[in-house]
Amino acid sequence: MDDKFKRIALENSDSIVQMWMEEVDISKDDNYTTTISDELFESTNREFVNVIFTSIKNQGSSKILEDFSEKLVNLGWPLSYITDGLHIFRRVTIDYILSQSEQVDSAFISNVLQSVDAWVEPIIRQLVNEYSGSWENIVSLQRLALQELSAPLIPVMDNITIMPLIGTIDTERAKLIMENVLEGVIKHNSEVVLMDITGVPVVDTMVAHHIIQAAEAVRLVGATCILVGIRPEIAQTIVNLGIDLGKFPTKSSLKKGFQKALEITNRKVETISSKEEIKNMLKSLNGE
Template identity: 55%
Template sequence: MNSELMTYIKNNKAEIFEHWLELMKNTETERIQSIVSESVYVKVSSDFVETILANPVIDKDSFIERLDDVIQRVVRLGWPLTYLTQGVRQIGQVVFEGYMGAPSSVGKVETKLLYEFDEWLGPIYNEIVEKYSNSWEHTIMLQRVALQELSAPLIPVFDKITVMPLVGTIDTERAKQIMENLLQGVVKHRSEVVLIDITGVPVVDTMVAHHIIQAAEAVRLVGAKCLLVGIRPEIAQTIVNLGIDLNQIITKNSLKKGIEKALEITNRKIVHVESEESL
C-alpha cells in the first residue's frame, strides 16, 4: 500500500469508523444491535475496524493474533459471518471514497488504487472466512460435547435404584450415548433397578422403541431390571398402532409409580408414618 494512502488512514481513523458505522446500519447488523447493548456493539466493531486498518503497519503475526481475537468474540456473541465479510467491504468502500476525495489524491490512477485495495483487503477477507469457520466449528463441537454429557444423565434416587430422565428427540447418536451412560451408571451405582423416564420425549416411533428395548436388554445382561416410565396416553396409542412389543419391559405411566415398583422389586416400600399430634 502506498505511503499516501497509509497516511490518510492513520490521520482519519475516527472519521472512517463513524462513516463505517453508518453504512453498516443498512445491513443485517440491525438484528445484531437488537440483541446486544450499544456499547458492546461499538466496542467490538471498533476493535474490528482498528485491526483491519492497522494491517499494513503491523507484522503479520500480530495482525493474525488480533484478528483471531476479534473473530472469536464475534462467534461467542453469535454474530453471523456476514457481519465480518460485509464489514471488510464497507471498510474498503469508506477508505477508497474518502481517499479519492482528499486533495492529495488528485490525479491518482483509480485502476492502480483499486489493485492496491485488492492486495490489501483480499487476503484479509479470505483469512476472516477461514478463521470464522474454524472457530464456529470448534464452538459447535464443544456445545455438542456438553449436550451429550447432559442429554442422558443417570441419577441415583435410592440405594440400588437409579433414574435416567430423557428429554427431546432420540436419534441414533444419542441412543449410543444413552446405552453407554446406562451401562456405566449401573455398574458405578451398583443399581438393581433402572427407570428410563420418557415423559419429556415428544415422539416414540419404531426406531426410538427399538433403542429403548436394546437399552433394557443391555441393562438386564449386567444384572439389573429396567422400567420404562412416563408413558402418556398418546405414546401408548402410538406403540400399540405400530405393533411395538414391550412385553419384556415393565412400564408405568408416571415416575412416582415407577419408583414404587422399583422399591417393591428391591423388597422395600413407602410407609406413611402418622405424626405425634394425630396420635
C-alpha cells in the same frame, strides 16, 4: 506506489474512520444488528476499525484478529458483520485516496484498487478463518454438553437409578442412551433402572426398538429396567405397532415405577405417625 497509498491512509485514518463509521451506522437499520444497543454497536465498530488499521500497519497481526473474531462469536454477531464492514472499509478508503489525488486516470485508479485490495483481502481471510474456527469450537463444546445432558443416569437411592428421556430419540441419541445406561448400571451398582419416557413426544417403531434394546442390555448386565411414563396415546401406539414389551415392567408414572423398584430391592415406603414409632425404628436400625 503501494507505500504511498498506505501512508495516505494511515496519516488520514481519522477521516477514513469517520467515513466508515457513518456508513456502517446507516447499515444498522437494515440488517442483523438492529437489536444491539447503540453503545455496544459503536464500541465494537471502533474496535473493528482499529483492528483493521493495526493489521494494515503491521501487515497482519494474527493475535489481534483472533481475539476480535472470538469476541464477535461470543457476542453472537454473524460473519456477515465482518465481511460487510471490510467491504465498506475498502470502498471508503479507495474513495478517500482518489479524492486526495490530482491525477485520476485509469492506471492510477487501478493501482489504488490493487493496493487497497492487497491490504483488505488478507484481513478478510484471516478474520473469516479465525471466526469459523472459534464458531466450530463453540458448537463442538455445546454438542458435547448437550450429549451429556441428553441421556443422564441419576442415582436416587442405593441400587436404584433413573434415566429421564426428553425430546426426540434418533439413532445417534439411542447409541448414547445405550452407552450411558450400561456404564451407569455398573458405576452405581444398580439393581433397577427406571427409564422415564414421559418427555418423549413420539414413540414409533424405531424409538420403541431403541428402548427395548436398552432395556435388554440392562437385563443382560444383571439389572431390571422399568419403563415408566407410558401415556395412553403411547400405549395405544405400542399396541397398534404390535410391539412386545412383555419382558419389562411398565408403569404409567414415575411414582408407580419407583414403588415397583422398591419392591424389587426388598424395600417399601411406610408411614410413621408417632414419635414413639420413629424412636423404635431408629433403635431397630441401630441394632438396639
